[in-house]
Amino acid sequence: FEGHRALGSVLLERGDYDLAAREYEVLVALKVPDLANTYFNLASAEFGAGRIAEARRSILRCLEIAPSFEAAQELLLRIVR
DSSP states (O other): OHHHHHHHHHHHHHTOHHHHHHHHHHHHHTTOSOHHHHHHHHHHHHHHTTOHHHHHHHHHHHHHHOTTOHHHHHHHHHHHO
């Protein structure tokens, strides 16, 4: 799954949000060990793509796993504004 993680990161950095989200969705489906970070990246990609409801759902899943994840808390604030 490292290939999906690396590709997702590159796509997110380039602003290819829909493609990045697809890579992170694969990682969620694979139940990778670092699900909190994966959900954070998925939410970031969904938010970048304008998929607000999906981004909110993903970031809340992230925060269920890691409630003190500060970057996720900040992203949630950006999403709900």
